[in-house]
Amino acid sequence: MTDDAWLSRLEEEHSELELDRFDRADAWRLGREIAERGLTKSAPIAIDIRTASGVLFHASLPGATADNDSWVAKKAATALRFETSTALLEARVAAGGRDPMEPGWLDAATYAVAGGAVPVRVRGVGVVAVATVSGLPSADDHALVASALRELAAAQRG
Template sequence: MTEDTWLARLETEHSALDLARFDRADAWRLGSSIAERALAEGHPVAIDVRTASGILFHASLPGATADNDDWARRKAATAFRFETSTALLEARIAAGGRDMFEPGWLDPAEYAVAGGAVPVRVTGVGVVAVATVSGLPSDDDHELVTQALRELQRR
């Protein structure tokens, strides 16, 4: 897939994943769905679903490391700050040639621009949480989250 095609797909996806509602039970379903798929495929990932005030779901699957947990935290912070998926932000940056970590912009100790964090949006409300996966290539992390969000959206 070309960079332009990937960017267009992510831009479309950005507005297509809104949910009608999202509560703690939905956070559990979302995180569990990601974990089940990752376990079945043998992916060594950390999975995180959080609000701005705390963690609703977290799992570190076999083979994941503390580094994956830290990447998940930093990716989630980025998705909250920009209210967009980190994959979309990464693609927009690549298309525009901007370095988000130039002095005075983003602190790499607090933020990560790598796919895998996707805002959970509720129609009429906005971003209420972020679901994150870390441990695979950026695009694969992103796909694990968006597949589970689509499943949750169909419920």
């Protein structure tokens, strides 16, 4: 996929991927689904779902390390701050947008621009949480989260 096509796909996903609701039970279902997909692929990932005020779900699959937990925290902080997926932010930067990691903007100890964090957006409400994966290449981390969110949205619509 070309960079332009990837950016276009992420922009479309950003405007379309919304849930009807999201509570702690939904966070558990989403986290468990991502974990099951990761286990099936023997993916060495950390999975995290959090709000601005706390963690709703966290798991580290075999092979994941404390470094993955650090990346999860940074990616989640970035997605919550910008209310956009870190993959979309990364693609916008690659397309010539301003890099928020430029000196004087974001602190690299707190934020990261790498795919894998996707805001959980509820229709009519906005961003209520962020689901994050770390341990695979950036686009694969993103795809794992986005596909599970897409499945949860479809299940809510019946």
